[in-house]
Amino acid sequence: MQQKPVYVLGTGLSHDGATCILKDGELLFAIEKERLTRKKHDGGNDKLTVQYCLDAAGITVDDLSLVVQAANFEKETIAKHKYLGERFFKADCDVPFVSISHHLAHAYSAIGTCPFNDFNILIIDGCGSRYLQCDDLDGAYIPDQLDGAPLEKDSFYRYTGNALQPLYKDFSAFSIGGDTLRMPTTQHSIGGLYSMASNYVFGNMDDVGKLMGLAPYGKRNVIKEKIFRLEGGRVFVNDTLQHLLNRPAGNYEGFKKDFNYYADIAAWVQQEVEEAVIYLVKQRNEYAPHPNLCYAGGVALNAVANARIIRETGIKNLYMTPAAADNGLAIGCAYYGWLEVLKQERRIHNGSTYLGKPYSDTAIHENIKQFIADHPKKNVAYKALGADVFNYTATHLANGKVIGWYQDGAEFGPRALGNRSILADGRKKGVRAFINRDVKFREDFRPFAPAVMAEDVNQYFCYGYESPYMILVDQVKDEYKIAHEDIVHVDGSARVQTVTAQTNAKFYSLLDKFKALTGSSILLNTSLNRKGMPIVETPYEALALFYETALDMMVIGNYVFEKA
Numbered sequence: 245m246q247q248k249p250v251y252v253l254g255t256g257l258s259h260d261g262a263t264c265i266l267k268d269g270e271l272l273f274a275i276e277k278e279r280l281t282r283k284k285h286d287g288g289n290d291k292l293t294v295q296y297c298l299d300a301a302g303i304t305v306d307d308l309s310l311v312v313q314a315a316n317f318e319k320e321t322i323a324k325h326k327y328l329g330e331r332f333f334k335a336d337c338d339v340p341f342v343s344i345s346h347h348l349a350h351a352y353s354a355i356g357t358c359p360f361n362d363f364n365i366l367i368i369d370g371c372g373s374r375y376l377q378c379d380d381l382d383g384a385y386i387p388d389q390l391d392g393a394p395l396e397k398d399s400f401y402r403y404t405g406n407a408l409q410p411l412y413k414d415f416s417a418f419s420i421g422g423d424t425l426r427m428p429t430t431q432h433s434i435g436g437l438y439s440m441a442s443n444y445v446f447g448n449m450d451d452v453g454k455l456m457g458l459a460p461y462g463k464r465n466v467i468k469e470k471i472f473r474l475e476g477g478r479v480f481v482n483d484t485l486q487h488l489l490n491r492p493a494g495n496y497e498g499f500k501k502d503f504n505y506y507a508d509i510a511a512w513v514q515q516e517v518e519e520a521v522i523y524l525v526k527q528r529n530e531y532a533p534h535p536n537l538c539y540a541g542g543v544a545l546n547a548v549a550n551a552r553i554i555r556e557t558g559i560k561n562l563y564m565t566p567a568a569a570d571n572g573l574a575i576g577c578a579y580y581g582w583l584e585v586l587k588q589e590r591r592i593h594n595g596s597t598y599l600g601k602p603y604s605d606t607a608i609h610e611n612i613k614q615f616i617a618d619h620p621k622k623n624v625a626y627k628a629l630g631a632d633v634f635n636y637t638a639t640h641l642a643n644g645k646v647i648g649w650y651q652d653g654a655e656f657g658p659r660a661l662g663n664r665s666i667l668a669d670g671r672k673k674g675v676r677a678f679i680n681r682d683v684k685f686r687e688d689f690r691p692f693a694p695a696v697m698a699e700d701v702n703q704y705f706c707y708g709y710e711s712p713y714m715i716l717v718d719q720v721k722d723e724y725k726i727a728h729e730d731i732v733h734v735d736g737s738a739r740v741q742t743v744t745a746q747t748n749a750k751f752y753s754l755l756d757k758f759k760a761l762t763g764s765s766i767l768l769n770t771s772l773n774r775k776g777m778p779i780v781e782t783p784y785e786a787l788a789l790f791y792e793t794a795l796d797m798m799v800i801g802n803y804v805f806e807k808a
């Protein structure tokens with residue numbers, strides 16, 4: 245008699261909310277809330293994401309063995325049926341629910357997805373759970389002086405013998421954020437400082453990625469003051485720095501008018517954050533040395549700092565979770581349920597981030613029909629190419645076209661990795677300006693990333709990092725900087741994605757066809773969205789984006805849409 249599958253649902257109720265499902269310990273589907281509500285960084289209530297995952301898996305609530313959840317400031321008080329509105333579950337749902345603390349969920353997102361057997365784990369973010377809510381204090385060194393109402397700011401663990409051991413946990417006093425010059429949530433967090441700087445420069449605490457892109461335009465040594473005090477293995481934000489931040493941009497016009505000033509601020513903040521991260525990594529590795537480090541929390545998305553960790557800290561093998569921010573809580577919750585609650589065997593993840601549900605040819609065609617019905621004045625013309633879609637697309641890329649590329653299930657996390665991408669030949673002069681202005685509708689200083697066939701990464705880049713999740717910055721070799729200038733940042737760097745046939749067969753095939761035509765195995769790769777919009781989830785949304793932007797072509801599965 246065949247044994248019934250064991251399904252564990254993990255759900256994150258913080259900002260960047262998400263839900264995922266494990267089947268017998270293997271990651272099946274995951275979706276971020278913003279992809280469904282179309283609101284960037286949406287979080288809280290998980291009604292839509294739970295429904296999506298159950299439907300994708302073809303199961304109902306009755307098939308679940310366990311639900312594990314995590315938020316930020318709540319734990320025991322989270323109701324099954326209500327959290328910032330009505331949830332998917334009913335009050336009388338008899339599926340067991342478990343709530344875990346914030347950094348513990350981040351840690352298990354690394355445990356569940358990393359390729360190592362024994363390793364250390366470091367979590368650095370804006371803030372986690374309150375001290376009294378933490379499930380992972382036993383055995384950890386905790387500094388004696390914990391002022392105010394302390395919340396997690398960095399945590400360090402060892403995972404060995406299929407058991408997690410907390411080693412060091414630091415906390416910071418609560419801070420009531422809100423204005424331009426005040427730390428959000430906690431007084432002394434690296435992630436909080438970066439968010440505050442984002443708010444100062446752009447008027448939005450969620451534009452931290454944009455701040456990292458702005459930093460290379462600035463001069464790192466213009467501002468001499470130190471942002472952080474690095475002492476005793478801990479990181480503190482200096483209270484005196486705020487007198488320097490007396491010119492918030494207010495709006496984009498103000499930002500552009502004083503661009504060099506804000507670029508210098510970004511460069512200063514980026515440099516200081518890198519130094520703080522490097523300090524913490526070194527300190528924790530001295531405390532409990534190990535060659536393998538897993539790294540999660542929102543700060544782990546800082547691709548420049550990540551590359552410095554590899555070069556400067558002695559860590560031999562570094563793994564950053566692709567969904568390192570709070571979207572990764574869902575994955576951590578699910579793996580905690582499988583490993584710690586159900587006491588099942590750990591199964592090494594295959595490394596895939598393509599966790600959205602795939603849309604069949606029938607579903608794609610239904611989306612096309614619906615779009616045509618809703619937009620009768622659009623001249624929607626398309627053709628199905630079958631296997632020839634790769635050569636056809638590569639040919640048009642080689643001819644300078646900018647193309648939307650939509651395949652299979654969506655990536656989970658902030659980066660488009662070849663299933664929901666906008667692609668172009670980075671050697672075409674002016675393509676970066678064109679995409680920023682007429683496709684993405686975003687600021688002209690924003691850089692674009694290169695996707696490259698993994699076996700060719702050393703040809704183009706100085707360090708040749710393996711970087712399947714596009715969260716490592718490398719330096720472009722001098723002989724390729726001019727020819728590929730639209731995927732090279734002003735400091736000669738690039739945030740690289742390395743692609744293999746194992747990680748993404750279709751995207752790899754497209755790169756291979758492009759290389760055969762042009763001799764280059766690099767494509768400009770950016771997310772299939774525009775400014776302020778989450779990455780598209782459905783074929784319908786992809787078509788809507790195509791017809792409201794200057795994209796030349798949209799490929800959805802093997803269906804090709806072109807404009808006259």
